Amino acid sequence: MDPVRFLRYVNGLVFYLVLVAIAVVFLFPFFWVVFTSLQFPETASQVPPELLFTPTLDNFREVFSEGGFFICLWNSVVVVILTLLVNLLVSLPSAYVIARNRQRWMMFLILFLQMAPWITLLLPWYVIFKNLGLYDTRLGLVLSNLTFMIPFTIWLMLGFFEDVPVEVEEAAWLDGCSQIGTFIRIVVPLVKGGIITICTLGFMICWNIFLFPLVLSGYHTKTLPVFVYGFLADNQLDFGPLSAAALLTTLPVIIFVLINQKYFKGGIAFGGSK
């Protein structure tokens, strides 16, 4: 082998070695949580860990038998889906109007709304929600999620709506389509990419949110992140079941985002993540 080719070969090898090192750093907890959740409870927390072991599903069985798990899973699913639907109904028309009329002050207002720390809103909400009977209801959680979903959606959709040429709409009006009809039949299908982006990122943010349900959900409406936190408080050092619970909590969102990978990357590159 001549030296130039050899050097190039070494160069490539080093590059891939560094890649593997980076991947190991970022993925280490994921490997570990899968590994630990499959171990028997007795060996899960032993140092040094047993790398060759017979896997078991005991830990998952224990999480399922906890009772609360499936209720919390259902709560999470319902709250996320409702939030995404209501959010689209409310935000899309409004983003459309802002984009078409170039209401710049609205854009700055939206930017400001995205800055407000969640805990600042949470204090008054807690009192207001208790008074209105929204505390410990799924509706309350949906409303709380909407406060960040609406500004975020409008912010991201503005660009998509501005890319729709006005000529397309004018053509529809000339053909006798009403404004509302034009919006639903012509404009919305054209911004489908933006809508999927919103739903992908929205699913991730709403599924992962912890602070709102921690305070606003009671016994009946706990979501999975609150469940997993409670599980930690109850089984401080039970490594096996804890990792199983953590894995089960985060698996749905990882799968969902991986399915819509393309849109996720577009949304993140735009700067949209809480």
Added chain:
Amino acid sequence: MTDTHRTEQASDYISRLEPDSRMESLLDLIDRNIRWLFSLPAILVMLLLFAYPLAQLIWTSFTNTTLSSVEAPKFVGLANYIRAFTQDTHFWDSFFLTLYYAVGATIGQLLLGLVLALFLNKQFKGEAVFRMLIMFPLIATPVAMSLVWSLLMNPMMGHLNYYLSLIGIGPSLWAADTKTVMPTLIGLEIWHHAPMAMLVLLAGLRSLPREPFEAARVDGASRLRIFFHVTLPLLKPYIFLLLLLRIIHSLKVFDKIFVISGGGPNRASETLNITIYQQAFGSMDYGYASVLSVIMLLLILMISFSIFRFRERQWRY
């Protein structure tokens, strides 16, 4: 196409132009006021969930409201504010811890993200798979991953110290020691969000024009010079955007700190967020928690606007 057909079409078209039923006049009304009707729902929701609660928060900050007492709250003027700034010795600690955390995490994410983006800014086999894998920390539920990290970093039974000892790094107490807890939490936040910085900067690098680089190379500039004098200035809008987004986000981080250290040990990691939560839902001192919230809101606004003022180029909107 027959003539009758054409006439039918025409009359159909005319009937559509004349709103003859009540339904159509309603649609017409909606159409004419669409600008307001379309934004109404969003404005209503934001008023109810943002403006009113914010007003109530500011009002509460001037009262002695508690969650536990049944008496009506009394107006106490600036007493809560005076308490925060002069009496509460922990207030300034938590104020500076918040800044420390946010600045440390933001700079760390930007630097690591930049290094990764420069390293990955070429085509290689398995690129798509690798970029997908590196996104995992960003996607995963923070509470679940915090739980995993807190198990890993357990000083007695955690495996992190064991694995690190394999590559020659000595044991640490991580979140269990007052000295190491903040760097640990900041490191975790960097682990969580550096992939995002990388993705934004990589998108930036890929969109840069080629001419300046070629010109610099023709002029015989070294790679280091090209980086500092061509790449970095061109990347500025992306870095600015990231800086703004990441610092605002980092100031607001709650879940990771809450799950891993809970503000401890000995309040060494109690940022404003955690203090507010403890004051409101632990000590039930709502008035005081509201003051801290107002201060935190102002802090975030101040930082955001000062970053805005320093920006050099107008980015989108």
